[in-house]
Amino acid sequence: MEMMMNTTIIWDFNGTLLDDTLFCVDSMNKVLNKRGLPSITLQKYREIFGFPVKGYYEKAGFDLNLFSFHELSGEFIKLYYEGVYTKTKLHESAREVLSYFHAQGIKQVILSAMEHEGLVALTKFFNIYDYFESVWGIDDHHASGKIQIAKNHMDEIKSQNLFYIGDTDHDEEVARFLHARLIFHCNGSQSIDRLAVFNDAILADNLKQVQDIIGKVSNGPVPQKN
Incomplete structure (x- = not known):
């Protein structure tokens, strides 16, 4: 599968990569x-x-x-x-999928509402830290949201092909803010019924499907801010 040039994948962590x-x-x-x-x-x-x-x-x-x-x-x-x-454990095929994208030269980052130091520690514990160019968490444990984190790192995540992988409706907000193509991992924190209402999102049952989707999606239009 020929991967797209100038591609960045932004991953949520809890529920998306970590099966918690x-x-x-x-x-x-x-x-x-x-x-x-x-x-x-x-x-x-x-x-x-x-x-x-x-x-x-x-x-x-x-x-x-x-x-x-x-x-x-x-x-x-x-x-x-x-x-x-x-x-807890990583979702099935998580390490394999991350390794695949890393080997293809695809830039990967984590953007999470988890406290930063705890997030880094977990990615190292599960042996996936080195697959990411950056790991971004929040400053406290109260999980207020991820929009501000995205704002803080806008200059670092500009890409012709930007994908956002998450498992909640809040991830739709962040993906829209970033003008990223959104893929929902539907085996995480929210029901598929809640995620299916977003017409611009692509639904994936597992992370291998996420890998296949990213390989197939063309350079079409991305969601725009309201």
Whole structure:
């Protein structure tokens, strides 16, 4: 497969490359149950998860007039980091796909709403850090969103062929801001029904499909800002 010249791939991390969705559900349920609130299912999680995550916490069942969002999110993050290295894994074929693009000379970066140092540590732990030219995370653990990160690095991600790979509706916002072709990995943080409403996005069931799609997509028009 002949890869396109001057191509950059921007990857989301959690849910897109890292298969951590079920672990996130389990961790959130511990925070809920500690306060006498009912658990959520994986299906429910995929229906309500989004950015900024404060809204997701409310939909999960927390009354933020009674509970401190910073306390809740801090407790979740503590549980997450206690288990993420042993209870999650990369999505199937993730390392193979990243290695393939790297061998083709394709520039790859990660743009994530995860705290930067934790993000870098995980990419190194899973032996994928060297596939990326840059790894960009946020400055705190509250996952407010990725638009500002994109703004901060606009000059570094200009490319004739720019692809954005994500798993949430927020990724559609970021891809549109960057004028990037969007591919959704539909085995992550949100249900396919929520992702399928975006007509400009391409849906992929797995990362091997993402690889095939990028190889086939022509230099057509990209989404424009509203």
